[in-house]
Amino acid sequence: MKTFLDELADDLITRHENLGDLCVVFQNRRACLFFKLALQRTLAQSSWMPDVYAIEDFNQAVSGIHEADPMLALFELYACYGDAGGNDSFELFAPWGEMLLKDFNDIDHDLADAPSLFGSLDKAKAMERWNPGGEDVTPFQDQFINFWSLLAAMYESLQRKLQDKHQSLAGRIAREVAENIDEYLARHSWKKIIFAGFNALTAAEEKLFKKLVKDKRAEIFWDTDEYYLNHELQEAGHSIRRYAKAWIPSDWKFRSERLIKDSKNVDIIGAAKKAVQAKVAGNIIREWLEEGKSPISIAVVLADESLLLPLLYSMPESVKSVNISMGLSLRSTPLYDLIMNIFQMHASSEERNRSGQSYYYLDILRLLAHPFIQNLFKDRSLIRACKSKILKENIVFLDPDNLEELEPIRFLLFQWKNTDHSISTFKELVQKLSVGADMSVFELEMLTEFGNIVNRLKMLTSAYKLDLGVKGFQNLLTGALSATRLSFSGEPLEGIQIMGVLETRSLDFENLIVVSANENILPSAKVNHSLIPFDIRKGFGLSTYLDKDAIYAYNFYRLLQRAVSIRLIYDTEPNELGEGEQSRFITQLLHEWPAINPNVRLNQRLVTLPAESASSPAHPRYVINVNKDEAILATLDRYFEKGVSPSALNKFITCSLQFYFRYVANLFPPDEVEETIEPDIFGNAVHAVLAELYEPYRGQTLSAGAIDTMIEKVEKCVLKAFTHQLHEGSLDFGKNRLLVDVGVNIIKDFLHNEKERVQTAPxxxxxxxxxxxxxxxxxxxxxxxxxxxxxxxxxxxxxxxxxxxxxxxxxxxxxxxxxxxxxxxxxxxxxxxxxxxxxxxxxxxxxxxxxxxxxxxxxxxxxxxxxxxxxxxxxxxxxxxxxxxxxxxxxxxxxxxxxxETPFEQTADRALCQRCDYARICMRDQVSPEI
Structure with a gap:
């Protein structure tokens, strides 16, 4: 198969004697790498190579302006906000500040008139706050009203502050290049600039391309297909159709008919849940490799990038090499989970404590269960001892000073004093894990990246003299972790390629698997992450979700152009919004493609868990029967001597296997800290209260006066009984307080009935x-x-x-x-x-x-x-x-x-399994999905 990059390399080698005179620009860096490899394969002799850039790198290279670090830009924007008269804390400012930076970026990418846009936005907000009734405006409303009038000043101020540092936002750099390209190109010796594989251009890109093409200093190589270009309603061709009508020649190169004429083998597969989708993809890869397909010809595109790890776990053993171009977000690593656990622990503590410091037991247990934290304990028995003490003493809120076992992680158990203290603690965590713990190379790489982020935050908070606040620090840190990706080094021409949708731009693969091809994922949901309303964005030429949908459509259809074997997998499982819908791109293919291209073979199938059927031996379910050997019979003999209780008898009748687990194998349900009054605690407490109240009258005939005495003691006895059950659990508020009151009332009601009864008969x-x-x-x-x-x-x-x-x-x-x-x-x-x-x-x-x-x-x-x-x-x-x-x-x-001769067997009533303590051991209905 000849890819777009192969065709481009052939064309440039044929038409240009000295490739070193060229500059080739793509949308993304992955395309740059693959293009260089395509050139190396195609060149018959040694040659100077062209300069090859992704568009944002090109803009920085020609202008000499560096793109500002997102954290630095946010801190500078907050300073601009303060200069303009804003007085919100950084914690409140940060979420919408990040959104505002994206809006500023869009304004410059699309060459919008910023003063006019902000003026229109201020007027629109003024209309919203029009108050013909004359009601008083609250201070909060007044602050909200004033905010919109600050945006123009903040925009200009930010540009100046970043310019002083020879930095700017990516959009501003693109605007500078588009408006001053002659000046910038005078510094470079390129004879021709090649823009390749572009689709929907920003206004800055369009101005740049038109100018250079008109001056014959640039050529544009589009990669299109008549399938979507000739259909006005096909959103994939939306942008290029517009350019074709306005300024590009109609006979551009690489305008193919592959989607109309080429043979395609397409399977559309519905699979329930992420894990099954990954398993399906893994099995398809196994089948293709067994058929002799080359690994480098196979690509897996993850529309939902959270499927990366499930996919890697589902790879067949025969796969020796994969190349993951998308990287792994730190958000998807165990380190992120640990950091979130620490924040959760302190947030719970701060919420509960106004003085002193105690921690919720589940937060501590969750921390101790994390493998990184366990690595900090040279003596792992301390972890077991700590857990045992918490469970045995039923400690709901614990003071770390009272648990010596927590000494290895005591540095994490601190009061939130300020941002510097928090940063220092995380730096200490990185240092302890990096030096004193047994960590893999990959885990050390995680820690290194995290340490870099923490150091960056330390530098910025010191330079700008800011205390971010707990939530502000957490939001900034987690945002940086989400944006940071761990790269997987590998030879790009070896192994199966795994990538996100954006990494596929300008790349082609003969054998293609797209996973999570669902609506609201491919394309993404129509969420407007902007402070600028839709109508104003559209009026000033800024991109909207409609443009993003068209970009997704182009990327999807372009990826199909040269592919031969295509597998589109979508999730059939409804999410919390009831969605389990295949992408509309799939629906379009099903309705349109076969009618246009007779060489396309489209198949649909669902992968489901097999229905329960006794006649389905191919899918056996786990069945456990425990026969009675000599050891079990001896255990039963000892049990008979101890005694059978009515609850044990009932267990044996309802499920003899459950009886076996509990009374023969002595498998007890795990201990749990009881922090609220659950039904069993409530029942035990009521029993204890009644026993205490009646005990003085054992062997006596009850009188009405005796019952009155009991009634007077009820509240004290109830508090005593519940306190004994919960130990340190508070009975003074919430559900517990209500249930204490319920306990008091029902026992008093019972005793009043008793008082009436003892007067009817002794x-x-x-x-x-x-x-x-x-x-x-x-x-x-x-x-x-x-x-x-x-x-x-x-x-x-x-x-x-x-x-x-x-x-x-x-x-x-x-x-x-x-x-x-x-x-x-x-x-x-x-x-x-x-x-x-x-x-x-x-x-x-x-x-x-x-x-x-x-x-x-x-x-x-x-x-x-x-x-x-x-x-x-x-x-x-x-x-x-x-x-x-x-x-x-x-x-x-x-x-x-x-x-x-009678074995212990599973119950016939499967409804009982839903609330059985031993369901995980029994696993009676667990099956492997048919793929």
Whole structure:
């Protein structure tokens, strides 16, 4: 395949004896590099090479003016703002200051009349603030109004300040070159300037090109196709059609018909989520390499550059070399995550603390989990000890002075004093990681770039005597990190090429993959990052999102011109805005291309996770069955001696594999710091309060006076119980305060009901929070075991002449506790509460030799409904017959546990997996996508 750069090299070599007399200018630096390589391939003998520039480098070279560093420009603009009478802090100024710099750049790139534009903008804002009602203007409104009148002065002042440093914004340099090109070119000996591969020109570029072409000092080599040039509605040809009508000849070179006549093999692939898109791209590359395609002929274009790392992880093992022209933004590195963690930690601390310094435990744990921070600990056991202490003592907000284990990172745990202090801390972080930690070459490169940014900020804040403020410092630092890219060195003519859309300009590849070809990505969303309204931008000739869309369209279609095998991959997964739409460029291709070019083969397909199907052996799902070997049987024997609880019984019935994980393998859910009153904490606290209130009356008959005494103690007992549960968690505000009040109210409501009840019949408290036990003998498959059944009863009382088991429930009430069929209890998951209260009745009957009793629940969410007894076959009493039925059920269920031939298996009810603590281990529905 002959590329645009190959054709350009052929033409220049053919028509120019001395290439050294030429200057060749492209839109971007990547094209410059590839063009030099094309010349080297084409030249038959040694020759002087032309000067080759990207357009912005060309402007700087001919003018001698250097482009200002973005940080320096922002600091200078803030100084101009102060000189013009602005008084906002840098923290407030920086976000719109960066936007204003872009607007100033656009004004100069497009040769707009700056004073007139700012005057129109001020008048437009004056119309917006017209106040016929005569209402008073607030100080904030007045400040906003005055801001627009400062812009013209700020624009002129910034140009002067930067000019004094022999620097300027890129737009201003382009304007200078366009308006003074004769003067600047007099310093150079080029006989001809070649502008190659351009499309949508800025006004400054258009003026420059027209002037030099008219003077026969320049030639322009466009790269176009009749497919989009001949269609007035095709946005890809929008700019060049306009130039063709106005000032360029109609017979320009490289005006092809490739999109109309050449054979193309195009697959349009929808894939859900980024990871699957990357996997699809990796598999396509593998297939192409197996077919014998050369790696250098393959390019992957990432419309969404955040897919770089997923793509690299998805590369087939056969790929030995890749060339990543786009670089990796520091924003996509672990270092960025660490810096954000540090900012988050201090922001949370500042928000909470007005004096002293403490840190939110999750921020500390997140910091300790970062691999860079772990490298600072020579003794990693300190990290484990710190985590253990936080979890064990339930520390929500911690004082670093009370944790000796944090000594290696104590330099990060500082109060925000000023910007200098923050910068010094980050410099110390870079120094410690670079010298004392085990870092890879790539990680050291990250740190070097970060250190350069921090040093730059230090120099600027010192020179301009500015304290940026916490948010201002963070915004500036993160913006610089996002703009800084780590280059991946590599031989450009070796390996697969990976690049962003802008890097593809003037480049061609025979085999092309475009990833994230979605609307609002390709082209990008219609967001106007400008302080200048759309109508004023358009009126003064500044570029708008319409121009950007046309540029995206040209870059996309031009990339297809010489490609033969094309794969366009888009994300079908809706995002938070409900978008999962293919790019409109794809839609255009589907509707227009086959009708114009009969040699195009267009295919569409979706890559999806396979639907759940028992008849799909090609996509097996993870199934775990644990057979009972001798070790497991021995563990079960020890467990039987300790005792089976009703919750364990329910786990075994609903999912025997979950039972295995918890009670046989002893896999416990991870400990967590409880910072708010969660349902389990709330329930435990209510149980503890009631036990404390009733304890003095154990063995006594309750009176109304005793209940009144309890009511007086409720609030104190509730605070004590919740404080014990949360330790250092505050109960004075927010959700916790509300739930404390709820706890007080529901317990008081319960006690008022109790007061009424004790006046209708004598109530004696027999036991509180006591564990009762009963032995049961179970046989299965020749194996007989004695199993202890243990039940911790909230309360046992005598109500009139009847023994009653009382269970407290603070969760969701159940309308009826009803058992009609004991067989259902053996399998039905939603009868776990009935099994529990029957279990209590069974163990208590065995210990107290009872033939009948009541067993039921108080639902605190419906406390006015009183005690809700279990109803067995329409009888509110649990009598001997029901207990014998339940014993048979226990022997049947526990027999499966005893049986050495019955494995532990996954539940049949997949809904239970959604809230299972062991879902990550089980992974029952995890499959590999079909690509």
């Amino acid at each position: 109530v004696s408290v027999l036991e509180l929070e006591k564990t009762f036990s009963r032995l049961i003998t179970v046989s299965a498959n020749g194996r007989e075991k004695n199993i202890h059944l243990n039940g911790k009863l909230d309360r046992v009382e005598k109500f009139g002449d009847l023994i009653r088991i009382v269970d407290y429930k603070t969760g969701q009430p159940k309308d009826n506790l009803n058992v009609d069929d004991f067989k259902k209890l053996e399998t039905v998951q939603d009868q776990s509460m009935e099994r529990q209260v029957l279990f209590y009745a069974y163990v208590l009957a065995g210990e107290m030799q009872l033939a009948a009793m009541e067993s039921g629940v108080y639902f605190f969410r419906e406390i006015r409904k009183g005690f809700r007894p279990l109803i067995v076959s329409k009888n509110t009493r649990v009598e001997l017959g029901a207990l014998m039925e339940f014993e048979n059920l226990l022997k049947s269920v526990l027999g499966k546990l005893v049986d050495p």
